[in-house]
Amino acid sequence: MSEPTTPIPAAAGAPVATPSVRPSHTLPEPRRRRWLWGLVVAQVLFVLAVAGAGYATERLGTTITLRTAPADPRDLRFHDYLELRYLISELPGHLWKGSAVPRRKAPVYVVLEQRQGVYEAVAVYPEQPAIGPGQTILRGWVQETWRRSMRLRYGLERYYLPEEARRQLRRPQPLQVTVSIAPWGQARISQVQVLPALPR
Structure with missing residues (x-):
């Protein structure tokens, strides 16, 4: 009959070995690799979807031309885009066809005619x-x-101006903006032209 064994105490100051336990929240290596690849693929698909939607808007959309209020070139001193304010951004209240007063941030549908x-x-x-x-x-x-007017936004108020157009914009000048509107409602700026400054 074998005698019971007595555990040997660790020497003073010696490190005590502990069993290594994988944290429960860490994914196994194959699953972690698949998850990272899935994330990369999702990002690529998102970029392609945005580009494809823009291309489809250009090809299938209705093209319209809008005028802006004079754009101030001083905006370009701080950033490389202009804040655009269209002539259809502020409209008289008599154009409103709703039964109730329009609320801030509410979507609206503006009928345009050439x-x-x-x-x-x-x-x-x-x-x-x-x-x-x-x-x-x-x-x-x-x-x-307001009592007799309303101000609208269209998601087309910011435009990154190419270098050639920046050189043409010497003082506050109106712009002519070509916009493509897709059949599903998405709109995007296709082209911006600098118009002669209005006489003072």
């Missing part, structure tokens, strides 16, 4: 309306409302 080569707003609806020949719809959002 007049002398430039599209102008002829009506603003709270829901997408039917339109007639020669008209198109640009979706916007209410930024501010």
Whole structure:
């Protein structure tokens, strides 16, 4: 019959060995590698989807021309883009076709009609309306409302100006902006031209 063994105490100051335990939150190496690859693929697909949506908007969308208020070139001293304010950004209240007063940040649908080569707003609806020949719809959002007017945003207010156009913009000048509107409602700027400064 064997005698019971007595554990040998560790010498003073000697490190005590502890069994290595893998943290429960760490993924095994194969799964971790697959997860990283999945993340990379998702990012690539997102970039391709954004580029594809932009290309489809250019190819399939309706092209309209809008005018802006004079853009100040001093904006370019601090960043390489302009903040655009369109002539259809501030509209009179009589164009509103809703039954209730428009609320801030609410989506609206602006009916545009071509007049002398430039599209102008002829009506603003709270829901997408039917339109007639020669008209198109640009979706916007209410930024501010007053008693007799409203200010809208369209998601087209920031434009990164190419170097050639920067050289042309010497003083506050109006711009002519070509916008493509996709059948599903997405809009994007296709081209910006600097117009002669308005006479003072």
